[in-house]
Amino acid sequence: MADKVEAFVRDVVVPYEKDTRRDHHGAPTDALLMDMRVHARAAGVLTPHIRPDGTHLTQRETAVVLIRSGLSPLGPLACNTGAPDEGNMYLIGHVGTPDLKQRFLKPLVEGTARSAFFMTEPAGWQGAGSDPSMMKTTCRKDGNHWVVNGRKTFITGALGAKVGIVMAASADAETKGGACMFLVDLPDDAIRIDDIPNTIDSSMPGGHATLTLDDLRVPADQMLGHPGEGFKYAQIRLSPARLSHCMRWLGCCIRAQEIATDYACRRTAFGKVLIDHEGVGFMLAENRILIQQCDVMIDWCASVLDGGSLGTVESSMAKVAVSEALMKIADNCVQLMGGTGVTGHTIVEQVFREIRAFRIYDGPTEVHKWSLAKKIKRDWKQANPEHAA
Known part of the structure; x- marks a missing residue:
């Protein structure tokens, strides 16, 4: 499958890199996306990380496939292995009920819909960024519905998405402060896009929106999992999703190295x-x-996840090590190509921009290092209880 994906990306997707169907932010339009997916479906490489019976490849198998899909910035979009859809499919597949999978997961797997994950909140609002416990968006029970109010930012792909996963802190007495997740149909009049800023990266359709949720009513049976357990579900999604980013961008850097x-x-x-x-x-x-x-680090972390661990520590280490290494690779490629390296004549310039953004999203390097340092301290205190303060 990986060989098929690589051949498809090199032979079919790479020529699309010059396609002018881009929005004013430089991101591919949905028309371009769906055009490529027609060819991917015909080639048998659409959503290759999910088997026909709905089960996922192992993380190690996924790595082999996703690295190849990343040989072009457009490859993950064409093959339906890109963010945020790949991570959202993983989460719904692991937590969703059969009815929710039929309604929300099926169109994502078939590549006929895009999705968005509503977690991050505006810094000026003092909401959840790298610290999800600061979440200000709330949800409260109202009969057989939940009502959600709040603001979100940097919501990748929100414009044009058909499926949303909304995360909010419960205001109900029984689960107060605990996070809840909801699956919603998009667009919805109660979700207002306020701004889609120009950003350094330009590979993902729909941009990175800031939006307001104003009395969004969600049927109770569209809750993903159980009330108050949203943070646990976020980790189910985020650990493999961080690693998937490493896989795809490694593929891009392999191509930049070739160029x-x-x-x-x-x-x-x-x-x-x-x-x-x-x-x-x-x-x-x-x-x-x-x-x-990078390849060794990805394989090691994938092995841990395949062993049944959430792998939060390992995925943090992989995110730091791989993103920083890829930044150096991309920078070297730009530098040695001189003036040509900073033009749009090749994808090297775009790869550099995309990797620079990757060092921030899904947790910046410094947050992961801080988290790892806390783990080191906890391990030391457990090993040395007589000296622990």
């Missing part, structure tokens, strides 16, 4: 091809090492 290598082996300066200059050749060598290290 930079071709450039360095053809371009001459000061009497020899660029790769024969140590300053250039060493950057490509460093990239080769970093690519291998």
